[in-house]
Amino acid sequence: MRADRVFAYGAAAGLLGDLLLGDPRRGHPVAAFGRAAGAVEHVLYRDHRGRGALHTLVCAGGAVALGAAASRVVRSSPAASVALTAAATWAV
Incomplete structure (x- = not known):
């Protein structure tokens, strides 16, 4: 299944x-x-400004890393990719 369809189905399901x-x-x-x-x-x-930047890096970077890792895990399965997109769409 094409990536645009995976996204569309997942977003609609979410x-x-x-x-x-x-x-x-x-x-x-x-x-x-x-x-x-x-x-x-x-x-x-x-x-301190540096500590604020570190906090932002840890929080935003952690969220991005978790999303990237989950995406990599489900990459080979269109159904799992749709489910991950649906879960992320529902959450946000």
């Missing part, structure tokens, strides 16, 4: 999932990211 399921009261992935970013901030915070 939107449909969001419309049908909405946001969970507990365990939402964005809320989990917020808690993790808060924990990282608690460890790294200093009133």
Whole structure:
């Protein structure tokens, strides 16, 4: 299956999932990211520009690395790629 179709099917499935399921009261992935970013901030915070840049790098870089790793894992399976795109679309 072509990459554009994988994205289209996954995005449509994620939107449909969001419309049908909405946001969970507990365990939402964005809320989990917020808690993790808060924990990282608690460890790294200093009133210094470099520490703020490090916090941004750790949080944003970690999210990008997780997405890239997940994408690499499902690359060989169109169905898994659609499911990953749907999950990411639903989460955001």
